[in-house]
Amino acid sequence: MAPPVERVSVELMPGLILHPGWLDGPARTRLAADLAAGFSVAPPYRPRMPRTGRPFSVTMTNCGPLGWVSDIAGYRYQAHHPETGAPWPAIPELALRAWDDLSGYPAPPEAALVNLYAADARMGLHQDRDEATLDAPVLSLSLGASALFRYGGTSRSDPTRSVRLHAGDALVMGGAARLVHHGIDRILPRPPDLLGAGEAMPAFLPPDGRCNLTLRRVTRPEPSPTA
Ligand code: SIN
Ligand code: FE2
Numbered sequence: 001m002a003p004p005v006e007r008v009s010v011e012l013m014p015g016l017i018l019h020p021g022w023l024d025g026p027a028r029t030r031l032a033a034d035l036a037a038g039f040s041v042a043p044p045y046r047p048r049m050p051r052t053g054r055p056f057s058v059t060m061t062n063c064g065p066l067g068w069v070s071d072i073a074g075y076r077y078q079a080h081h082p083e084t085g086a087p088w089p090a091i092p093e094l095a096l097r098a099w100d101d102l103s104g105y106p107a108p109p110e111a112a113l114v115n116l117y118a119a120d121a122r123m124g125l126h127q128d129r130d131e132a133t134l135d136a137p138v139l140s141l142s143l144g145a146s147a148l149f150r151y152g153g154t155s156r157s158d159p160t161r162s163v164r165l166h167a168g169d170a171l172v173m174g175g176a177a178r179l180v181h182h183g184i185d186r187i188l189p190r191p192p193d194l195l196g197a198g199e200a201m202p203a204f205l206p207p208d209g210r211c212n213l214t215l216r217r218v219t220r221p222e223p224s225p226t227a
Pocket of ligand 2: 127128
């Protein structure tokens with residue numbers, strides 16, 4: 001019998017917990033396949049910044065009963081794809097399992113935002129605060145190329161640090177870190193794959209691209225009935 005996989009985790013700051021390699025190779029392949037199936041229902045599209053209408057450098061889609069969208073009118077969650085009007089596809093099983101294992105939250109996630117980064121895409125420092133339930137963490141799962149993730153504090157002017165996120169890593173932003181500013185400085189070039197044993201890249205990604213999934217609880221769960 002194979003020995004149990006040893007799981008390590010790193011507390012980057014209180015509430016910000018990195019679980020390197022949480023998804024192993026087969027799990028990453030499976031998650032990528034489930035996401036790709038979802039894209040046929042909810043194709044990735046390029047959102048725009050509120051007010052200015054400037055296009056994002058990432059493309060996005062969602063899974064789950066709700067999805068996070070941004071357009072000239074603002075940021076919000078909604079139950080349908082902004083371009084096709086169709087409901088979002090279901091959150092992949094493996095992502096739900098990661099939420100159960102890592103979130104410490106008693107209710108399931110309602111939205112899984114999928115960000116797709118080409119090699120030159122980035123994401124500016126921001127807070128995830130469009131949810132009515134800030135007691136639930138945001139759980140991030142990464143696939144494809146590695147990225148330099150920057151995180152600071154709850155104030156925009158707080159000092160920042162960076163950490164590399166690799167394929168399979170899970171990152172929990174919860175507790176005191178739920179409202180920290182964070183972003184992606186850049187996608188890191190992939191090392192030359194001399195032995196052909198490098199990361200199998202999901203077919204939907206552009207060359208050297210990256211995919212990040214963030215799971216969020218959006219609405220307050222119904223209080224559980226008391227006995
Ligand atoms: C996000 O903050 O929505 C995405 C972070 C990431 O791509 O790792
Ligand atoms: Fe975010």
